[in-house]
Amino acid sequence: MSLSREEFEKLTLLARLELTEDEKKILFPQVDAIISYVSKLSELNLKDVEPYSYAASSSLNPGDDKPSPSLSIDDVMRNAPERKDAFFKCPRVIKDTSS
């Protein structure tokens, strides 16, 4: 067992995933088993090995810093679950603690 039930619950919170009890019954042992499986990597002595940083090509292309047209606000907002004018609407972020 690599993962305690408590750690699993904490993971679901960190990952922002509300799970049903049925899902927890399936996922807890599976995630635990996968963690045990991938732990095999610890048997490799890689102390002096540089972590991999970038695939095949040798340089990144940051691109030129030049202005170009953006998408229209309506096009961007069309998929919003809720909107008000040109704003995305969501629950209050900062709670009112004055009362």
Added chain:
Amino acid sequence: MPEGHKGYLILNTINKGIQDLVVMMINGDISCRELISSSLNRIDAMEEKIGAFLTLRREEALKEAESIDNLPVKSKLNMKLPGIPIAIKDNISTMGIETTCASKILKGYIPPYDATVIERLKESGAIIIGKANMDEFAMGSSTENSAFKLTHNPWDLKRSPGGSSGGSTAAVAAGMVPISLGSDTGGSVKQPAAFCGVTGLRPTYGRISRYGLIAFASSMDQIGPIAKSVSDCALLFSAISGFDERDSTSANIEPFDNNKIDTLPVLRIGVPKEYFGKGLDSDVSKEVQGAINILEGEGNEIKEIQLPHTEYGIETYYLIANAEASSNLARFDSIRYGLRKGGEDLLDLYNKTRGSGFGLEVKRRILLGTYALSAGYYDAYYGQAQRARTKISEDFKESFKEVDVIIGPTTPTPAFILGEKVNDPLSMYLNDIYTIPSNLAGLPAVSIPCGLTSDNLPVGLQLIGKPFDEKRLFELALFLERALAFDSYRPAI
């Protein structure tokens, strides 16, 4: 439909190569509208059995076909894929066409822009027939993780087409479209191409722009072309490859030119002994070995090589890919697009939306990735995996000092039966044991069919190349395709 009727002729165009189709259109033997109709007719006849598509564009595709028909011949000759129908995996953004990643969380999402590959396809004259089914967010090897439907393998409807690009490969194998696009992170083009008996390329990392590809694991994701034949795959690749300044990992080198594919030079070909060990199906081994024997008979030097860190590939991949996925999928917060559930406060909104919008495999992977990146575990898991990735990459670098191309099976087994592995994630992950290592190293690889098992299922072999050496892969693949005459086999549907 009676033989001799023009419709009959068109129905048979399904099995023709793109160059032939273009010549037929230019000569006036068929119109583009007729070609698109024949593709739609084939889809109508097959889709209930196969389940390759999530979205179809009947009216729009026919309308676009008319525009192609109205172009002067000169304009069509300047296009690489004039009027050719194509299926697009549903994780590639298509302006104005629903793009769901086969997830409930993106149901109804209409991208306001095109991915770079879609822009290039439009410039090439290709016509998007529809969006293809896939494993949710490209996480899976069987397409069973789609939130919307199952896709069946045209060679045996009880079996999986592979995944995650299973809709794209099944659509080509069933003759619904001649070409399609998939995406490949751990083997999601190569593995389903092998299962469905079609050609699929996973290009060098950076060779095709990722702009507009909905991200799963950004350091490995690549869009890949799928086709019935090697030359069609190369032609599609030439239409979409090349530098794109909107993708900062795009490689600034010459686009691939399919007209520069030469006849096969004598090569040094490496056979990794780790790819022929325990777990390899005997029929798969036999067919791949048969292809190697043909190459040897042609005077190529066949050399056994070692890729000693192969056995750590799956662990390395699942740590890195899922760590990246847990970060990439944080964007699905229900604020700007996608499903919205709950909403007492922001935390409630995130938890409920993501809890009900993602499927089990996606949740499993996000949880593993979150674990690998969390305080106290980061170095032991994610850090260790990045160091192991360096070793895996060095294995290939060492081998490529001695050989030009590496050959081996694409998958350890042929297509498995639907439902067989879906509840056992670790056994599903083992499917990708031969496709993952070269992906971790950013290398190009093409999977082509090389024979049939005793159960009449296609066997795929993969050719892995040096960075940006797709040309050589296509040359070798084209030679093998002719030598093995696989195109004479068709699924019996």
